[in-house]
Amino acid sequence: xxxxxxxxxxxxxxxxxxxxxxxxxxxxxxxEKIKGxxxxxxxxxxxxxxxxxxxxxxxxxxxxxxxxxxxxxxxxTFQDEIIYYNSVISAQIIIDKISLKGFxxxxxxxxxxxxxxxxxxxxxxxxxxFEVLSDGKISLLVYRKVDLETCDASYNKFGLAFxxxxxxxxxxxxxxxxxxxxxxxxxxSKFNKPNQKLVKKLLRKNKLQILDESxxxxxxxxxxxxxxxxxx
Amino acid sequence: xKRQLIILLLLFVTTAGKTQERKxxxxxxxxxxxxxxxxxxxKIFAPSxxxxxxxxxxxxxxxxxxxxxxxxxxNDHQADGFIYLPDSLSSGCYLLCTSTKNNPVxxxxxxxxxxxxxGIPEAGSAVxxxxxxxxxxxxxxxLQIEGMDKTVQSGAKASVTLRLPGELLSQIKGNxxxxxxxxxxxxxxxxxxKSTPPKKDQLVEKDGVIIDGVIRDLKxxxxxxxxxxxxxxxxxxxxxxxxxxxxxxxxxxxxxNYYGKIPVVIQGYDPERKHLLKIVLNHTDSLANGIPMFENxxxxxxxxxxxxxxxDAVTVRKIFNQQEINVQPVSKPKGExxxxxxxxxxxxxxxxxxxxxxxxxxxxxxxxxxxxxxYNRIPTLQVFNNAMHAYFEDPPLLLLDGIPIHDLSVxxxxxxxxxxxxxxxxxxxxxxxxxxxxxVAIYTSKSNFSRIVESDELxxxxxxxxxPDAQLNILTExxxxxxxxxxxxxxxxxxxxxxxxxxxxxxxxxxSNYKVIVRGTTRDGSVxxxxxxxxxx
Numbered sequence: 001x002x003x004x005x006x007x008x009x010x011x012x013x014x015x016x017x018x019x020x021x022x023x024x025x026x027x028x029x030x031x032e033k034i035k036g037x038x039x040x041x042x043x044x045x046x047x048x049x050x051x052x053x054x055x056x057x058x059x060x061x062x063x064x065x066x067x068x069x070x071x072x073x074x075x076x077t078f079q080d081e082i083i084y085y086n087s088v089i090s091a092q093i094i095i096d097k098i099s100l101k102g103f104x105x106x107x108x109x110x111x112x113x114x115x116x117x118x119x120x121x122x123x124x125x126x127x128x129x130f131e132v133l134s135d136g137k138i139s140l141l142v143y144r145k146v147d148l149e150t151c152d153a154s155y156n157k158f159g160l161a162f163x164x165x166x167x168x169x170x171x172x173x174x175x176x177x178x179x180x181x182x183x184x185x186x187x188x189s190k191f192n193k194p195n196q197k198l199v200k201k202l203l204r205k206n207k208l209q210i211l212d213e214s215x216x217x218x219x220x221x222x223x224x225x226x227x228x229x230x231x232x
Numbered sequence: 233x234k235r236q237l238i239i240l241l242l243l244f245v246t247t248a249g250k251t252q253e254r255k256x257x258x259x260x261x262x263x264x265x266x267x268x269x270x271x272x273x274x275k276i277f278a279p280s281x282x283x284x285x286x287x288x289x290x291x292x293x294x295x296x297x298x299x300x301x302x303x304x305x306x307n308d309h310q311a312d313g314f315i316y317l318p319d320s321l322s323s324g325c326y327l328l329c330t331s332t333k334n335n336p337v338x339x340x341x342x343x344x345x346x347x348x349x350x351g352i353p354e355a356g357s358a359v360x361x362x363x364x365x366x367x368x369x370x371x372x373x374x375l376q377i378e379g380m381d382k383t384v385q386s387g388a389k390a391s392v393t394l395r396l397p398g399e400l401l402s403q404i405k406g407n408x409x410x411x412x413x414x415x416x417x418x419x420x421x422x423x424x425x426k427s428t429p430p431k432k433d434q435l436v437e438k439d440g441v442i443i444d445g446v447i448r449d450l451k452x453x454x455x456x457x458x459x460x461x462x463x464x465x466x467x468x469x470x471x472x473x474x475x476x477x478x479x480x481x482x483x484x485x486x487x488x489n490y491y492g493k494i495p496v497v498i499q500g501y502d503p504e505r506k507h508l509l510k511i512v513l514n515h516t517d518s519l520a521n522g523i524p525m526f527e528n529x530x531x532x533x534x535x536x537x538x539x540x541x542x543x544d545a546v547t548v549r550k551i552f553n554q555q556e557i558n559v560q561p562v563s564k565p566k567g568e569x570x571x572x573x574x575x576x577x578x579x580x581x582x583x584x585x586x587x588x589x590x591x592x593x594x595x596x597x598x599x600x601x602x603x604x605x606x607y608n609r610i611p612t613l614q615v616f617n618n619a620m621h622a623y624f625e626d627p628p629l630l631l632l633d634g635i636p637i638h639d640l641s642v643x644x645x646x647x648x649x650x651x652x653x654x655x656x657x658x659x660x661x662x663x664x665x666x667x668x669x670x671x672v673a674i675y676t677s678k679s680n681f682s683r684i685v686e687s688d689e690l691x692x693x694x695x696x697x698x699x700p701d702a703q704l705n706i707l708t709e710x711x712x713x714x715x716x717x718x719x720x721x722x723x724x725x726x727x728x729x730x731x732x733x734x735x736x737x738x739x740x741x742x743x744s745n746y747k748v749i750v751r752g753t754t755r756d757g758s759v760x761x762x763x764x765x766x767x768x769x
Contacts (some may be wrong), residue, residue, distance in 0.1 A: 033473070033572070035661075036661075037662065038619070038662065038667075040620070046459075063569065089662075089665055089667060096570075096574060098569065130481045
């Protein structure tokens with residue numbers, strides 16, 4: 001009986017202390033609001049103007065570094081703009097590109113795909129969203145552009161279709177962009193002669209064949225991990 | 233089992249007993265006696281379990297009227313700031329009230345302010361608080377103040393060395409505060425605490441000042457559900473925020489990392505346009521729980537003498553424009569690179585064109601895609617929607633110096649001379665969950681928001697947000713020929729504790745008694761001090 005009383009007292013005291021520790025937490029005030037314009041759907045041409053078929057969950061990062069997650073996002077590869085679905089007002093909104101540092105979406109296989117807004121100083125100099133395939137002092141980026149091209153009228157009634165036209169780059173803050181293609185020879189061209197041999201040996205040793213984007217990225221990460229110096 | 237439970241209970245009691253720490257703010261000022269027009273320097277030690285990140289200090293009269301107030305960010309359980317004492321203050325005792333939104337205990341410090349034009353009243357008496365000093369601080373005997381002579385020449389260089397033994401050093405929490413200022417013998421100001429009723433559902437001011445209030449139906453007085461409260465901060469890049477009210481009609485805005493004084497406009501908006509609204513801001517009244525008890529007090533002759541000397545010194549300093557403190561410049565919050573309404577499609581400066589008498593003419597002649605008409609004296613405004621190649625049916629968001637306005641008659645008579653520029657967004661813009669069918673932002677030449685009229689549903693005021701840091705001013709080489717009438721010789725409110733601290737300062741031309749006073753807090757939250765007096769002759 002005494003044990004029970006003591007247990008009750010102890011429980012009561014602990015509850016009182018825990019209850020006292022409950023703070024009145026503030027609401028999320030002055031949080032960065034998403035700014036943008038209403039999205040007007042594209043005409044029904046063939047192909048897809050988007051990175052993903054549907055809106056996928058993702059996160060955006062504002063210029064000041066604050067992040068907003070759990071957003072339904074869809075990246076328009078045609079116009080290089082990120083669209084989000086605002087469920088409160090049931091509207092598709094193009095987020096102002098200049099208000100963002102970047103965004104990330106969860107891909108089909110649950111893989112997080114990170115996009116970074118960067119200034120492209122090439123022929124068509126502009127702010128672009130680049131997908132970061134490999135990040136580091138030297139990054140491997142891709143500009144997932146979709147162009148509107150003419151096609152056979154039997155294929156699309158407007159005679160127009162969205163055609164992917166991806167541009168891959170090696171990027172370093174001090175050196176800028178260097179275009180690269182998703183093949184072995186283009187990769188090797190970024191190394192000097194002695195290092196090319198090392199790269200070939202490394203790929204052979206790891207039984208890596210560059211066939212597509214994923215194998216290219218795997219090879220890139222392997223080379224970057226080995227510390228072989230790249231020249232561009 | 234019984235023994236184990238008893239041990240557990242004892243352990244709990246011991247731990248609970250340990251958490252008994254100082255629950256109130258300790259506030260200290262550089263002096264106790266001031267003249268109007270002077271600057272009061274203050275140091276605050278917060279209780280270790282304080283939730284709020286912002287502390288408020290208000291200067292209140294004995295009748296409970298707030299005269300001035302500041303808000304400071306608490307860093308490492310400490311804060312320091314300053315209050316300008318207005319020249320209009322009449323001579324008498326005043327109170328400094330230290331509070332936060334959540335702490336139910338208020339700390340009051342008494343001080344005497346002399347009006348520098350009228351001096352101390354001839355009657356020689358004043359009303360002061362009858363509360364006795366009840367906020368305790370302990371003397372730190374282990375702390376040594378060395379190198380300070382009993383008498384020092386005026387206008388001479390002096391130095392003082394603080395020695396903190398290792399044991400004391402390990403007990404100190406946070407920084408030390410060191411002040412060398414004129415002492416006031418014969419005046420023992422009261423420092424007391426007052427409890428307020430527990431504040432329920434109060435938001436914690438973590439990183440900035442919070443303003444809150446309620447939006448009501450003007451006719452019925454009932455809180456408005458789903459009302460929108462718009463907050464505007466006019467600036468070169470105007471800032472904006474909104475709050476959608478719940479069933480209680482309550483709203484709040486937190487000004488994260490805003491410093492100084494900012495103009496604020498708050499207005500209510502009923503999306504259904506059915507109700508006339510009234511906005512009521514919640515004011516925290518330090519003395520809502522009753523003003524302290526008073527007693528009559530005869531001003532000692534010594535105090536009168538110091539006070540007279542003080543007022544003369546302040547007047548001379550004003551003549552020579554000697555600033556007591558240097559306020560550190562503040563940086564604006566980062567992140568805003570363009571207005572909340574978006575990058576404008578079109579920016580029109582009316583000045584290169586012929587002067588146009590009113591906004592109808594301006595819209596006709598200069599503003600492509602803007603239709604402003606006043607048929608039958610009822611003005612209408614429409615913006616062209618670039619995406620749909622047609623005019624929006626609904627009126628756009630109209631801004632005057634960054635402040636949303638709903639009454640189009642405000643801009644009706646604005647001519648070219650009144651307008652600096654007009655920015656137009658010709659697409660449907662969104663800011664969070666708010667959508668605008670186009671935007672017309674007019675920036676006036678005067679930028680003084682004088683056209684925005686206060687009403688029940690619109691309040692405009694200057695808000696004191698977090699006070700920027702300041703440093704005590706010392707005379708520059710250029711001012712060497714001017715009289716040096718400083719009362720505060722050294723003010724170091726945040727000094728890193730070390731075994732030996734050497735501090736140099738220069739005495740002023742005022743011959744009087746001075747006090748070196750060192751304060752700090754220990755790990756158990758108690759405040760300690762050590763002081764040493766000296767004379768300047």
